[in-house]
Amino acid sequence: MFDFKNIKPYARLVLLKIRYFMLSQRCREYLIFLFFTLVSFGFWALQTLDEVFQTDFRIPIRLKNVPKDIVLTAEFPEDIQVQVEDRGTVLLNYMLGRTFFPVTFDFQDYQEKGPRVIIPTNELQKRISSQLNVSTRLLSIRPDTLEFIYTRAKGKKIPVRMNGKIQPGRQYYISHFRFSPDSVMVYAPEEVLKTLDHAYIAELDLDDVTDTLSQKVSFVPVKGAKFVPPVVDLSIFVDMYSEKTVEVPVTGTDFPAGKVLRTFPSKVQVSFQVGLKRFKDVSARDFQISVSYHDIMHNKGDKLPLKLTRMPGFVDHVRIAPSEVDYLIEQQSEND
Numbered sequence: 001m002f003d004f005k006n007i008k009p010y011a012r013l014v015l016l017k018i019r020y021f022m023l024s025q026r027c028r029e030y031l032i033f034l035f036f037t038l039v040s041f042g043f044w045a046l047q048t049l050d051e052v053f054q055t056d057f058r059i060p061i062r063l064k065n066v067p068k069d070i071v072l073t074a075e076f077p078e079d080i081q082v083q084v085e086d087r088g089t090v091l092l093n094y095m096l097g098r099t100f101f102p103v104t105f106d107f108q109d110y111q112e113k114g115p116r117v118i119i120p121t122n123e124l125q126k127r128i129s130s131q132l133n134v135s136t137r138l139l140s141i142r143p144d145t146l147e148f149i150y151t152r153a154k155g156k157k158i159p160v161r162m163n164g165k166i167q168p169g170r171q172y173y174i175s176h177f178r179f180s181p182d183s184v185m186v187y188a189p190e191e192v193l194k195t196l197d198h199a200y201i202a203e204l205d206l207d208d209v210t211d212t213l214s215q216k217v218s219f220v221p222v223k224g225a226k227f228v229p230p231v232v233d234l235s236i237f238v239d240m241y242s243e244k245t246v247e248v249p250v251t252g253t254d255f256p257a258g259k260v261l262r263t264f265p266s267k268v269q270v271s272f273q274v275g276l277k278r279f280k281d282v283s284a285r286d287f288q289i290s291v292s293y294h295d296i297m298h299n300k301g302d303k304l305p306l307k308l309t310r311m312p313g314f315v316d317h318v319r320i321a322p323s324e325v326d327y328l329i330e331q332q333s334e335n336d
Contacts, residue, residue, distance in 0.1 A: 053088050054084070055091050055094075059080055059131075060102040060103070061104070061146070063107055069155055070150050070153070071153045071226040075148075077143070082142075086137065103128060115149060117150075121145055124141055124144070125141065153192075154188070154190055155185050155187040158196060160182055160200075164204030172241065173238070174236060174237070174238060178235045179233070184227050186226070203220070212237050212238055239275035240275065242279050247269055248268060250291065254293045254294060255293045268322060270284075270287050270308070270320055272317060287308060287310060288311075303327075
Protein backbone atom coordinates (compact mmCIF):
# COMPACT_ATOMS: atom_id res chain seq x y z
CA MET A 1 0.00 0.00 0.00
CA PHE A 2 1.24 3.47 -0.90
CA ASP A 3 2.59 5.30 2.15
CA PHE A 4 2.28 9.08 2.19
CA LYS A 5 4.85 9.30 4.95
CA ASN A 6 7.55 8.34 2.44
CA ILE A 7 6.77 11.42 0.33
CA LYS A 8 7.28 13.98 3.05
CA PRO A 9 11.10 13.94 3.02
CA TYR A 10 11.19 14.34 -0.79
CA ALA A 11 8.58 17.11 -0.74
CA ARG A 12 10.51 18.94 1.97
CA LEU A 13 13.70 18.60 -0.10
CA VAL A 14 12.04 20.03 -3.21
CA LEU A 15 10.63 22.98 -1.30
CA LEU A 16 14.03 23.73 0.15
CA LYS A 17 15.62 23.72 -3.31
CA ILE A 18 12.95 26.09 -4.62
CA ARG A 19 13.45 28.38 -1.66
CA TYR A 20 17.27 28.42 -2.10
CA PHE A 21 16.80 29.19 -5.82
CA MET A 22 14.39 32.09 -5.15
CA LEU A 23 16.84 33.61 -2.65
CA SER A 24 19.85 33.04 -4.86
CA GLN A 25 21.73 35.70 -6.82
CA ARG A 26 20.86 34.07 -10.15
CA CYS A 27 17.10 34.26 -9.45
CA ARG A 28 17.38 37.95 -8.55
CA GLU A 29 19.18 38.58 -11.82
CA TYR A 30 16.41 36.80 -13.75
CA LEU A 31 13.69 38.81 -12.02
CA ILE A 32 15.52 42.12 -12.57
CA PHE A 33 15.99 41.24 -16.26
CA LEU A 34 12.32 40.33 -16.61
CA PHE A 35 11.21 43.54 -14.89
CA PHE A 36 13.26 45.78 -17.18
CA THR A 37 12.09 43.80 -20.22
CA LEU A 38 8.46 44.42 -19.27
CA VAL A 39 9.15 48.10 -18.61
CA SER A 40 10.90 48.43 -21.97
CA PHE A 41 8.00 46.72 -23.72
CA GLY A 42 5.54 49.07 -22.02
CA PHE A 43 7.49 52.19 -23.11
CA TRP A 44 7.76 50.80 -26.65
CA ALA A 45 4.04 50.07 -26.80
CA LEU A 46 3.13 53.54 -25.52
CA GLN A 47 5.49 55.20 -27.99
CA THR A 48 4.17 53.10 -30.87
CA LEU A 49 0.50 53.64 -30.02
CA ASP A 50 1.10 57.38 -29.82
CA GLU A 51 1.90 57.40 -33.53
CA VAL A 52 -0.76 57.98 -36.20
CA PHE A 53 -2.25 54.98 -37.99
CA GLN A 54 -4.96 54.28 -40.55
CA THR A 55 -7.44 51.43 -40.33
CA ASP A 56 -10.81 50.27 -41.69
CA PHE A 57 -14.07 49.61 -39.84
CA ARG A 58 -17.45 48.33 -40.91
CA ILE A 59 -20.48 50.25 -39.66
CA PRO A 60 -24.01 48.79 -39.97
CA ILE A 61 -26.70 50.86 -41.68
CA ARG A 62 -30.48 50.49 -41.48
CA LEU A 63 -33.51 51.77 -43.39
CA LYS A 64 -36.49 51.99 -41.02
CA ASN A 65 -40.23 52.69 -41.27
CA VAL A 66 -40.59 51.12 -44.71
CA PRO A 67 -44.35 50.62 -45.39
CA LYS A 68 -45.55 47.09 -46.09
CA ASP A 69 -46.65 47.93 -49.62
CA ILE A 70 -43.20 49.27 -50.55
CA VAL A 71 -40.92 46.86 -52.44
CA LEU A 72 -37.21 47.71 -52.67
CA THR A 73 -36.14 46.68 -56.16
CA ALA A 74 -32.50 47.58 -55.42
CA GLU A 75 -31.12 46.05 -52.21
CA PHE A 76 -30.13 48.45 -49.46
CA PRO A 77 -26.66 47.48 -48.13
CA GLU A 78 -26.36 46.12 -44.59
CA ASP A 79 -23.13 47.98 -43.77
CA ILE A 80 -20.52 50.35 -45.14
CA GLN A 81 -16.74 50.39 -44.83
CA VAL A 82 -15.00 53.49 -43.49
CA GLN A 83 -11.30 54.34 -43.35
CA VAL A 84 -10.17 56.50 -40.43
CA GLU A 85 -6.91 58.00 -39.16
CA ASP A 86 -5.91 58.70 -35.56
CA ARG A 87 -3.40 57.86 -32.86
CA GLY A 88 -2.97 54.18 -32.08
CA THR A 89 -4.49 54.51 -28.60
CA VAL A 90 -7.73 55.90 -30.05
CA LEU A 91 -7.94 53.24 -32.76
CA LEU A 92 -7.26 50.54 -30.16
CA ASN A 93 -10.20 51.89 -28.16
CA TYR A 94 -12.41 51.54 -31.27
CA MET A 95 -11.27 47.95 -31.75
CA LEU A 96 -11.52 46.71 -28.17
CA GLY A 97 -14.02 48.75 -26.25
CA ARG A 98 -16.34 50.59 -28.58
CA THR A 99 -19.21 49.32 -30.71
CA PHE A 100 -20.55 51.40 -33.56
CA PHE A 101 -24.29 51.94 -33.55
CA PRO A 102 -26.16 51.39 -36.83
CA VAL A 103 -26.49 54.48 -38.98
CA THR A 104 -30.26 54.71 -39.44
CA PHE A 105 -32.21 56.40 -42.22
CA ASP A 106 -35.97 56.96 -42.05
CA PHE A 107 -37.85 56.07 -45.23
CA GLN A 108 -40.46 58.73 -44.47
CA ASP A 109 -37.81 61.44 -44.91
CA TYR A 110 -37.12 60.44 -48.52
CA GLN A 111 -40.41 59.21 -50.01
CA GLU A 112 -41.17 62.62 -51.52
CA LYS A 113 -37.99 62.39 -53.64
CA GLY A 114 -39.49 59.79 -55.98
CA PRO A 115 -38.91 56.06 -56.51
CA ARG A 116 -35.13 56.50 -56.74
CA VAL A 117 -33.47 57.91 -53.63
CA ILE A 118 -29.78 58.87 -53.41
CA ILE A 119 -28.28 59.63 -50.00
CA PRO A 120 -25.30 61.96 -50.60
CA THR A 121 -21.82 61.55 -49.17
CA ASN A 122 -21.93 64.61 -46.90
CA GLU A 123 -25.00 63.25 -45.09
CA LEU A 124 -23.22 59.92 -44.56
CA GLN A 125 -20.13 61.71 -43.26
CA LYS A 126 -22.19 63.76 -40.81
CA ARG A 127 -23.88 60.70 -39.29
CA ILE A 128 -20.68 58.64 -39.09
CA SER A 129 -18.58 61.48 -37.64
CA SER A 130 -21.02 61.85 -34.78
CA GLN A 131 -19.80 58.45 -33.48
CA LEU A 132 -16.08 59.25 -33.82
CA ASN A 133 -13.68 61.11 -31.55
CA VAL A 134 -12.95 64.75 -32.38
CA SER A 135 -9.35 63.84 -33.19
CA THR A 136 -10.33 61.09 -35.66
CA ARG A 137 -10.16 61.91 -39.37
CA LEU A 138 -12.65 60.22 -41.68
CA LEU A 139 -10.66 59.46 -44.83
CA SER A 140 -13.07 57.51 -47.04
CA ILE A 141 -16.45 55.76 -47.17
CA ARG A 142 -17.20 52.78 -49.39
CA PRO A 143 -19.68 52.99 -50.99
CA ASP A 144 -19.54 56.78 -50.84
CA THR A 145 -23.17 57.13 -51.98
CA LEU A 146 -26.17 55.12 -50.83
CA GLU A 147 -29.05 54.46 -53.18
CA PHE A 148 -32.33 52.58 -53.00
CA ILE A 149 -35.05 52.14 -55.59
CA TYR A 150 -38.58 51.23 -54.62
CA THR A 151 -42.03 50.76 -56.04
CA ARG A 152 -45.42 51.02 -54.38
CA ALA A 153 -47.00 47.65 -55.04
CA LYS A 154 -50.39 46.01 -54.72
CA GLY A 155 -50.83 43.15 -52.30
CA LYS A 156 -52.78 39.95 -51.87
CA LYS A 157 -52.90 37.09 -49.40
CA ILE A 158 -51.51 33.74 -50.58
CA PRO A 159 -51.08 30.36 -48.80
CA VAL A 160 -47.70 29.06 -47.68
CA ARG A 161 -46.48 25.85 -49.32
CA MET A 162 -43.84 23.26 -48.48
CA ASN A 163 -40.71 22.98 -50.59
CA GLY A 164 -37.99 20.32 -50.33
CA LYS A 165 -37.52 16.81 -48.97
CA ILE A 166 -38.25 15.50 -45.47
CA GLN A 167 -37.15 11.91 -44.89
CA PRO A 168 -38.47 10.27 -41.70
CA GLY A 169 -36.41 7.71 -39.77
CA ARG A 170 -36.97 3.99 -39.95
CA GLN A 171 -40.46 2.94 -38.77
CA TYR A 172 -41.53 6.61 -38.67
CA TYR A 173 -43.63 8.76 -40.97
CA ILE A 174 -44.56 12.42 -41.29
CA SER A 175 -48.11 12.64 -39.96
CA HIS A 176 -48.56 16.29 -40.92
CA PHE A 177 -46.87 19.67 -40.88
CA ARG A 178 -48.18 23.12 -39.98
CA PHE A 179 -47.24 26.70 -40.88
CA SER A 180 -47.92 29.58 -38.53
CA PRO A 181 -49.24 31.73 -40.10
CA ASP A 182 -50.44 29.51 -42.96
CA SER A 183 -50.88 32.52 -45.30
CA VAL A 184 -48.84 35.67 -45.91
CA MET A 185 -49.29 38.96 -47.71
CA VAL A 186 -47.22 39.46 -50.85
CA TYR A 187 -46.62 42.90 -52.33
CA ALA A 188 -45.38 43.25 -55.91
CA PRO A 189 -46.01 45.14 -59.15
CA GLU A 190 -49.23 44.00 -60.80
CA GLU A 191 -47.52 41.99 -63.54
CA VAL A 192 -45.51 40.04 -60.91
CA LEU A 193 -48.45 39.69 -58.53
CA LYS A 194 -50.51 37.88 -61.19
CA THR A 195 -47.94 35.06 -61.32
CA LEU A 196 -47.95 34.39 -57.56
CA ASP A 197 -50.53 31.96 -56.14
CA HIS A 198 -48.40 30.36 -53.39
CA ALA A 199 -45.48 31.37 -51.17
CA TYR A 200 -42.95 28.54 -51.23
CA ILE A 201 -40.57 28.26 -48.30
CA ALA A 202 -36.82 27.98 -48.87
CA GLU A 203 -35.96 24.41 -49.84
CA LEU A 204 -35.59 21.99 -46.94
CA ASP A 205 -33.45 18.85 -46.91
CA LEU A 206 -34.01 16.88 -43.70
CA ASP A 207 -33.03 13.23 -43.17
CA ASP A 208 -33.78 10.67 -40.45
CA VAL A 209 -36.45 12.76 -38.71
CA THR A 210 -37.70 10.87 -35.63
CA ASP A 211 -39.18 13.65 -33.49
CA THR A 212 -41.32 16.75 -33.87
CA LEU A 213 -39.36 19.69 -35.28
CA SER A 214 -40.07 23.43 -35.06
CA GLN A 215 -38.08 26.06 -36.89
CA LYS A 216 -38.40 29.42 -38.61
CA VAL A 217 -38.25 29.34 -42.41
CA SER A 218 -37.98 32.08 -45.01
CA PHE A 219 -39.36 32.11 -48.55
CA VAL A 220 -37.92 31.46 -51.97
CA PRO A 221 -37.11 35.02 -53.12
CA VAL A 222 -39.13 36.39 -56.02
CA LYS A 223 -37.65 39.37 -57.84
CA GLY A 224 -39.77 42.45 -57.26
CA ALA A 225 -41.91 40.79 -54.56
CA LYS A 226 -42.00 41.31 -50.79
CA PHE A 227 -43.48 38.78 -48.34
CA VAL A 228 -44.98 40.00 -45.05
CA PRO A 229 -44.06 38.52 -42.63
CA PRO A 230 -40.70 37.50 -44.18
CA VAL A 231 -40.50 34.29 -42.10
CA VAL A 232 -43.03 31.78 -40.72
CA ASP A 233 -42.89 29.03 -38.11
CA LEU A 234 -42.86 25.48 -39.49
CA SER A 235 -43.80 22.52 -37.26
CA ILE A 236 -43.23 18.98 -38.54
CA PHE A 237 -45.06 16.24 -36.64
CA VAL A 238 -43.71 12.67 -36.66
CA ASP A 239 -45.45 9.44 -35.66
CA MET A 240 -44.30 5.81 -35.37
CA TYR A 241 -45.71 3.02 -37.53
CA SER A 242 -47.46 -0.01 -36.02
CA GLU A 243 -48.70 -3.18 -37.73
CA LYS A 244 -52.42 -4.10 -37.70
CA THR A 245 -54.54 -6.80 -39.36
CA VAL A 246 -58.31 -6.85 -39.96
CA GLU A 247 -60.69 -9.28 -41.72
CA VAL A 248 -62.50 -7.82 -44.71
CA PRO A 249 -65.32 -9.61 -46.63
CA VAL A 250 -65.14 -10.01 -50.41
CA THR A 251 -68.24 -8.58 -52.10
CA GLY A 252 -69.51 -8.60 -55.67
CA THR A 253 -70.90 -5.58 -57.51
CA ASP A 254 -72.98 -5.01 -60.63
CA PHE A 255 -74.19 -8.64 -60.75
CA PRO A 256 -77.31 -9.45 -62.79
CA ALA A 257 -80.45 -10.23 -60.87
CA GLY A 258 -80.45 -13.75 -59.50
CA LYS A 259 -76.68 -14.18 -59.58
CA VAL A 260 -74.50 -14.07 -56.46
CA LEU A 261 -70.74 -14.25 -55.99
CA ARG A 262 -69.39 -16.87 -53.59
CA THR A 263 -65.69 -16.81 -52.65
CA PHE A 264 -63.63 -19.30 -50.68
CA PRO A 265 -62.74 -17.96 -48.17
CA SER A 266 -65.45 -15.33 -47.91
CA LYS A 267 -63.20 -13.03 -45.84
CA VAL A 268 -59.51 -12.25 -46.27
CA GLN A 269 -56.94 -10.67 -43.98
CA VAL A 270 -55.77 -7.13 -44.72
CA SER A 271 -52.50 -6.16 -43.00
CA PHE A 272 -51.20 -2.60 -43.00
CA GLN A 273 -49.03 -0.09 -41.16
CA VAL A 274 -50.68 2.78 -39.31
CA GLY A 275 -49.44 5.44 -36.92
CA LEU A 276 -49.81 4.84 -33.21
CA LYS A 277 -52.04 7.89 -32.86
CA ARG A 278 -54.64 6.37 -35.25
CA PHE A 279 -54.17 2.71 -34.37
CA LYS A 280 -57.51 2.47 -32.53
CA ASP A 281 -59.41 4.58 -35.06
CA VAL A 282 -59.03 2.23 -38.05
CA SER A 283 -61.17 -0.94 -38.40
CA ALA A 284 -62.39 -3.42 -41.01
CA ARG A 285 -65.24 -1.06 -41.92
CA ASP A 286 -62.69 1.37 -43.39
CA PHE A 287 -61.70 -1.17 -46.08
CA GLN A 288 -63.60 -2.62 -49.00
CA ILE A 289 -62.75 -5.42 -51.44
CA SER A 290 -65.24 -5.42 -54.31
CA VAL A 291 -65.18 -7.45 -57.52
CA SER A 292 -67.41 -6.41 -60.41
CA TYR A 293 -69.27 -8.87 -62.61
CA HIS A 294 -67.52 -7.39 -65.62
CA ASP A 295 -64.07 -8.17 -64.16
CA ILE A 296 -65.09 -11.77 -63.41
CA MET A 297 -66.30 -12.29 -66.97
CA HIS A 298 -62.91 -11.16 -68.28
CA ASN A 299 -60.88 -13.13 -65.74
CA LYS A 300 -58.88 -15.85 -67.54
CA GLY A 301 -57.49 -17.61 -64.45
CA ASP A 302 -58.93 -20.22 -62.16
CA LYS A 303 -58.67 -17.94 -59.14
CA LEU A 304 -60.07 -14.49 -58.61
CA PRO A 305 -57.42 -11.77 -57.92
CA LEU A 306 -58.36 -9.31 -55.19
CA LYS A 307 -57.64 -5.63 -54.75
CA LEU A 308 -58.79 -2.96 -52.35
CA THR A 309 -61.43 -0.59 -53.68
CA ARG A 310 -61.51 1.56 -50.52
CA MET A 311 -59.03 2.22 -47.73
CA PRO A 312 -58.03 5.14 -45.46
CA GLY A 313 -55.46 7.54 -46.83
CA PHE A 314 -53.31 7.41 -43.71
CA VAL A 315 -52.38 3.69 -43.88
CA ASP A 316 -49.34 2.34 -45.69
CA HIS A 317 -47.80 -0.94 -46.89
CA VAL A 318 -51.19 -2.64 -47.32
CA ARG A 319 -51.19 -6.41 -48.03
CA ILE A 320 -54.05 -8.86 -48.74
CA ALA A 321 -53.77 -12.52 -47.69
CA PRO A 322 -54.67 -14.50 -49.67
CA SER A 323 -54.39 -12.21 -52.69
CA GLU A 324 -56.40 -14.69 -54.84
CA VAL A 325 -59.45 -16.79 -53.91
CA ASP A 326 -61.53 -19.58 -55.40
CA TYR A 327 -64.97 -18.50 -56.50
CA LEU A 328 -68.19 -19.44 -58.17
CA ILE A 329 -71.22 -17.55 -59.42
CA GLU A 330 -74.37 -18.98 -57.93
CA GLN A 331 -77.70 -18.77 -59.70
CA GLN A 332 -80.47 -18.23 -57.22
CA SER A 333 -84.05 -19.26 -57.80
CA GLU A 334 -86.93 -16.87 -57.38
CA ASN A 335 -87.86 -18.57 -54.10
CA ASP A 336 -84.30 -18.05 -52.81
